[in-house]
């Protein structure tokens with residue numbers, strides 16, 4: 326992948342071995358890039374990337390990797406706003422506090438959305454840098470508020486595969502389809518404190534969000550991480566778009582997947 330951020334594995338055969346996404350920041354771009362270079366599926370963790378990238382900038386981005394990726398971000402003025410907000414040349418003083426990043430919610434601020442989009446772009450871009458291997462990104466379904474801007478940022482960097490577990494990601498396959506056509510997307514966000522099942526809808530319109538919309542957003546493959554046959558069947562029956570495969574792992578694997586309700590199912 327020289328300079329192009331176009332799609333990475335859309336529709337192609339997936340590598341035989343998949344390195345698990347490990348959050349937050351455990352499977353970073355270095356690990357995923359090294360795995361993808363070997364022809365396997367390298368997976369970055371998409372959890373809390375806004376905080377992780379903001380902190381890398383505040384500690385001075387010593388290897389220049391974040392700024393290198395930002396130089397390839399398709400919307401430079403947005404990248405510059407993130408740099409202006411978080412980059413500290415040489416790094417902040419050790420005892421200085423990190424800046425608090427905007428909390429994402431049902432109606433996130435522009436600054437929060439921009440940081441999340443840019444951060445997901447940076448991590449995927451760096452993982453794909455210098456090779457043609459397949460790179461994926463892993464999210465937890467239950468961490469909902471960052472999901473839509475995160476997917477947009479990762480797709481802008483040409484992510485090949487989205488892996489999601491820790492819940493039943495029924496709406497994500499359709500969201501990937503719509504984003505790949507530059508169409509507005511929605512996500513039902515579970516509300517805590519209300520009645521069980523209370524949700525509010527978060528909307529994200531990529532055309533409203535960026536100026537130039539000629540950048541390709543290839544549809545990545547979607548793998549659901551499941552711990553039970555029931556969830557797999559539910560995904561196949563009710564998901565809003567193509568499910569390209571399943572990662573089947575027990576609930577002890579660290580993927581935050583609920584154990585099967587009944588033994589043997």
Ligand SMILES: Cc1cc2nc3c(=O)[nH]c(=O)nc-3n(C[C@H](O)[C@H](O)[C@H](O)COP(=O)(O)O)c2cc1C
Pocket residue numbers: 344345346347348349351370372463464465489490491550574578579580581
């Ligand atoms: C430190 C650590 C963090 C993890 N974080 C996540 C995560 O954020 N999302 C996820 O889906 N799986 C997560 N996992 C699970 C891994 O992606 C992978 O599925 C699991 O480690 C595979 O288990 P195995 O190596 O025992 O086969 C994590 C695992 C570890 C060890």
